[in-house]
Amino acid sequence: MERYILPEIPDYHKLEVYEQHGGYAALKKALGMKPEEVTDEVKKSNLRGRGGACFPTGLKWTFMPKQTTKPKYLCVNGDESEPGTFKDRQIFEFNPHLLIEGTAIACCAMGITTAYIYIRGEYGKWIKMLQKALDDAYVKGYVGENILGSGFSTNIYLHKGAGAYICGEESALMNSIEGQRGYPRVRPPFPAQNGVWGCPTTINNVETISNVPLIINRGWEWYSKIGSPKHPGPILVGVSGHVNKPGVYEVATGELLTDLIYRYAGGIPGDTKIKALIPGGSSTMILRGDALEGVRMDAESLKAAGSSVGTAGMIVMDENTDLIRVITRIAKFYYHESCGQCTPCREGTGWLWKILKRFETGDGQTSDIDLLMDIANNIEGNTICALGDAAAWPVQSMIRRFRDEFEKRVSKTPNGSPEPSDRNRHAEKTATVSL
Amino acid sequence: MLTEENLKKVDELRKRYPKSQAALLPVLWIAQEQEGWISEDMMRHIGTMLNLPFGHVLGVVTFYTMYNSAPKGKYHIEICTNVSCMLRGSDKILEAVEHRCGAKPGQTSADGKWSVSEVECMGACGGAPMLAIGEEYYENLTPDKTERLLESLK
Ligand SMILES: Cc1cc2nc3c(=O)[nH]c(=O)nc-3n(C[C@H](O)[C@H](O)[C@H](O)COP(=O)(O)O)c2cc1C
Ligand code: SF4
Ligand code: FES
Numbered sequence: 001m002e003r004y005i006l007p008e009i010p011d012y013h014k015l016e017v018y019e020q021h022g023g024y025a026a027l028k029k030a031l032g033m034k035p036e037e038v039t040d041e042v043k044k045s046n047l048r049g050r051g052g053a054c055f056p057t058g059l060k061w062t063f064m065p066k067q068t069t070k071p072k073y074l075c076v077n078g079d080e081s082e083p084g085t086f087k088d089r090q091i092f093e094f095n096p097h098l099l100i101e102g103t104a105i106a107c108c109a110m111g112i113t114t115a116y117i118y119i120r121g122e123y124g125k126w127i128k129m130l131q132k133a134l135d136d137a138y139v140k141g142y143v144g145e146n147i148l149g150s151g152f153s154t155n156i157y158l159h160k161g162a163g164a165y166i167c168g169e170e171s172a173l174m175n176s177i178e179g180q181r182g183y184p185r186v187r188p189p190f191p192a193q194n195g196v197w198g199c200p201t202t203i204n205n206v207e208t209i210s211n212v213p214l215i216i217n218r219g220w221e222w223y224s225k226i227g228s229p230k231h232p233g234p235i236l237v238g239v240s241g242h243v244n245k246p247g248v249y250e251v252a253t254g255e256l257l258t259d260l261i262y263r264y265a266g267g268i269p270g271d272t273k274i275k276a277l278i279p280g281g282s283s284t285m286i287l288r289g290d291a292l293e294g295v296r297m298d299a300e301s302l303k304a305a306g307s308s309v310g311t312a313g314m315i316v317m318d319e320n321t322d323l324i325r326v327i328t329r330i331a332k333f334y335y336h337e338s339c340g341q342c343t344p345c346r347e348g349t350g351w352l353w354k355i356l357k358r359f360e361t362g363d364g365q366t367s368d369i370d371l372l373m374d375i376a377n378n379i380e381g382n383t384i385c386a387l388g389d390a391a392a393w394p395v396q397s398m399i400r401r402f403r404d405e406f407e408k409r410v411s412k413t414p415n416g417s418p419e420p421s422d423r424n425r426h427a428e429k430t431a432t433v434s435l
Numbered sequence: 436m437l438t439e440e441n442l443k444k445v446d447e448l449r450k451r452y453p454k455s456q457a458a459l460l461p462v463l464w465i466a467q468e469q470e471g472w473i474s475e476d477m478m479r480h481i482g483t484m485l486n487l488p489f490g491h492v493l494g495v496v497t498f499y500t501m502y503n504s505a506p507k508g509k510y511h512i513e514i515c516t517n518v519s520c521m522l523r524g525s526d527k528i529l530e531a532v533e534h535r536c537g538a539k540p541g542q543t544s545a546d547g548k549w550s551v552s553e554v555e556c557m558g559a560c561g562g563a564p565m566l567a568i569g570e571e572y573y574e575n576l577t578p579d580k581t582e583r584l585l586e587s588l589k
Contacts (some may be wrong), residue, residue, distance in 0.1 A: 081561070082556070083517045084518065085560070157451045164499050177452075178454070178457050181494055181498040199436050201509070291588040304505075329517065333556075337555070
């Protein structure tokens with residue numbers, strides 16, 4: 001497929017090169033359209049969010065009130081902290097103007113005069129690259145006052161995070177922009193009514209916004225025919241773990257997972273089999289390696305396979321992988337990143353990690369397998385934000401699809417190890433189950 | 436406290452937000468770039484500047500893992516041990532770093548040269564295993580390459 005998000009053109013990150021290849025033509029076009037027409041175009045294109053939930057982008061934009069006395073805001077989400085995800089970074093480095101152009105068009109469609117691009121603090125180097133591109137765009141009048149003489153003005157600012165996975169969650173991100181700790185907010189109210197500083201706000205992922213100029217340039221009909229009809233467009237797929245050529249690959253949605261692994265990422269080192277696959281970042285449900293045939297990288301196909309697209313960050317695990325170690329590491333991550341506001345998440349993620357560590361050292365109990373499931377089920381759906389679900393899904397799917405791996409790690413001594421911490425477990429168990 | 440030049444930057448930053456309190460994160464970044472860490476005095480200074488109580492500033496500094504509320508070594512080495520890196524041998528990289536630097540995660544070496552941290556996914560999974568020193572990412576590491584990298588840092 002031709003590449004649109006990451007084209008193979010040298011120096012594409014430079015404004016003059018971007019312009020030579022038709023850059024900012026979409027912005028000019030959008031400025032000549034009615035705002036509703038721009039939104040309508042995006043809606044008809046069927047573009048769905050690339051930040052994790054595959055939410056229809058055009059529909060999200062229509063939630064923004066048309067009549068309001070308050071300023072409206074756009075927050076572009078470049079927090080990119082979901083384990084296995086490293087795609088937005090490619091856009092900052094290789095196609096920053098596409099992102100800036102998309103941001104300006106989104107502002108134009110929703111009548112927004114201030115946009116913040118939130119980028120994780122660890123990406124200091126890439127923030128500088130994007131800032132350079134943004135400065136150039138300001139000089140050329142693509143951003144700022146009276147854009148290209150249209151009378152429409154919008155400012156774009158970069159906001160640097162400071163190390164917190166939770167700030168990728170949209171309401172935590174808004175608090176972080178306001179200079180607060182990154183605590184997710186209870187919804188409703190939703191951001192389109194009550195976002196940053198209580199004003200109407202839209203949050204979109206970096207890659208989502210980078211698709212917008214393509215749609216405006218070539219029209220929704222063209223765009224909607226790329227890849228899977230219900231989830232179309234180019235998509236950046238990150239492939240990491242046990243593959244010969246890890247990296248980010250731009251494909252059309254609907255690409256076979258096996259093609260991504262074998263054709264794009266060069267297959268598995270030593271030609272061993274795939275034991276398991278995390279298809280879209282660590283929050284998505286883990287799939288068995290023997291169940292990948294025919295599964296495609298799009299919302300419908302992955303849902304049918306019992307998982308989801310997430311961030312399209314695939315983590316491939318070969319047949320020698322210790323999956324208990326993998327799930328224990330994932331559980332540690334969610335425990336570490338839980339903001340602590342909701343009891344099921346704060347306590348539950350700690351318990352998941354603690355119990356999984358017992359399996360890691362071969363000290364699990366058969367009853368612990370069900371206990372893990374109970375704890376995960378208790379977290380799922382009972383929290384303020386989706387980090388709770390994200391912590392529960394990998395554990396639930398791992399147990400459902402790889403129960404034997406847990407059984408192999410059950411302690412041979414019937415009552416487990418005799419350490420005091422273990423003797424206390426019963427008291428702890430009751431506490432957890434009553435969450 | 437913040438230099439004249441940095442105070443000017445703060446004035447520019449305030450204009451980006453409808454409420455100046457929102458400039459807290461970027462101002463903390465400026466302070467950390469200037470001093471290498473953020474002291475309690477600095478937090479009070481910034482609090483006064485942005486009209487925020489000390490407790491709020493402290494709460495923000497401690498919430499975000501990248502703000503240092505204590506000085507770090509000359510080189511702060513952050514090794515990712517999340518899944519993609521783990522699958523490609525990050526434990527060996529961590530070992531090499533610990534060995535060379537004489538510090539474990541969370542520690543600073545006795546000579547003050549190295550601080551070592553184990554970190555979550557850095558968004559470089561395609562280049563796993565990796566570590567970061569300041570803003571620089573070092574990817575596709577082996578224990579050997581790690582040794583040589585640390586050797587080259589004076
Ligand atoms: C714990 C958590 C972390 C998230 N991290 C990110 C992130 O780093 N980047 C991102 O775009 N979306 C992230 N999201 C999803 C956002 O909340 C939001 O749905 C998304 O940015 C919307 O953009 P989209 O509609 O364009 O996909 C996260 C969600 C949760 C629950
Ligand atoms: S689910 Fe977890 S991360 Fe989300 S608000 Fe509750 S405690 Fe915080
Ligand atoms: S898991 Fe190490 S960079 Fe992503």
